[in-house]
Amino acid sequence: MTAIEVTDLALAYGELKAVDGVSFEVAAGEFFGILGPNGAGKTTTLELIEGLRRPDAGDIRVLGEKPWPRNAGLLPRIGVQLQASSFFERLTAREQIHTFAALYGVGSGPADEWLARVGLVDKADTRVEDLSGGQAQRLSIACALVHDPELVFLDEPTASLDPQARRNLWDLLSGLNDSGRTVVLTTHYMDEAQTLCDRVGIMDHGHLLLLDTPAGLIESHDAATLEDVFLQVTGREYRG
C-alpha cells in the first residue's frame, strides 16, 4: 500500500520556486528521509503533504486522500511535529501533552506514557517556556505521537539534542517504525539518515535530485558514506 503519493508538486513564494516539480511515493510502513542543504525546500514539501499549505500545482495523496483543502478525516491518522514555539503558553509539560491528548480524544494514560518515553517525567511540572531547547523538542515529538497516528512527520527531530537524547530518540523512532507506522523525517545528520531510513530523497533548489536506499546511493556514487554522496550532488557552497 502507498502511504504518500506526490506528483509534480510545485510551490513558489513570489519569485522563489521553493518546490519545483517534485514527485515521489512513500510505501506504507516505510521510514523515509528527506535530505537537502538549507533552503532546499524540505520543510515546504512536508507542509504541503501535511495539508498546511496549498500547492500551486501538482497532486498529493496521503493515505489515499487529498490533504488540501484541510481534510478533517486525515488529522487523527497523521502526527505532525510542530515547532516548540507553537506550544500553548504558560502550561506545564504535562498540561501541554494532556491538552493535545484531549484535542484528539485520547485519555491521560497515553499522555503520561509518552512523557515518560521521551524522558520528561522530571520536567512534567515545568512550564513549556522554561524547558531547554532539547526538552521542548522531545515534548513536541511526544505531542505528535500521543494519538497513535499511522503516519508521522518529523521536521529535524534531533536538531539541538545532545548525543544521549539523539540516540534515545533514534531507538524510539525505529521502534515506532517497527510497529508498522510510516515515518517521514527531514534531517541534516547523514548518520541519522543512514541508520534510520529505508530510503532517502536528496533535494536542492526545490528539486528532488536523487531517491534510493542509503546503501544504493553510496554504491551508485562510488562513495564511502551518505555524506560523501550528499556533498557530491549538492556541492559545498553556503545555502539559504
Ligand SMILES: Nc1ncnc2c1ncn2[C@@H]1O[C@H](COP(=O)(O)OP(=O)(O)OP(=O)(O)O)[C@@H](O)[C@H]1O
Ligand atoms: N513563508 C515563506 N515566505 C517566503 N519564502 C519562504 C517561506 N518559507 C520558506 N521560504 C523560502 O523557500 C525556500 C525553501 O525553504 P524551506 O524552509 O522549505 O527549506 P528547507 O530545505 O526546509 O531548509 P532548512 O534546512 O534551512 O530548514 C528557502 O529559500 C526559504 O528562504
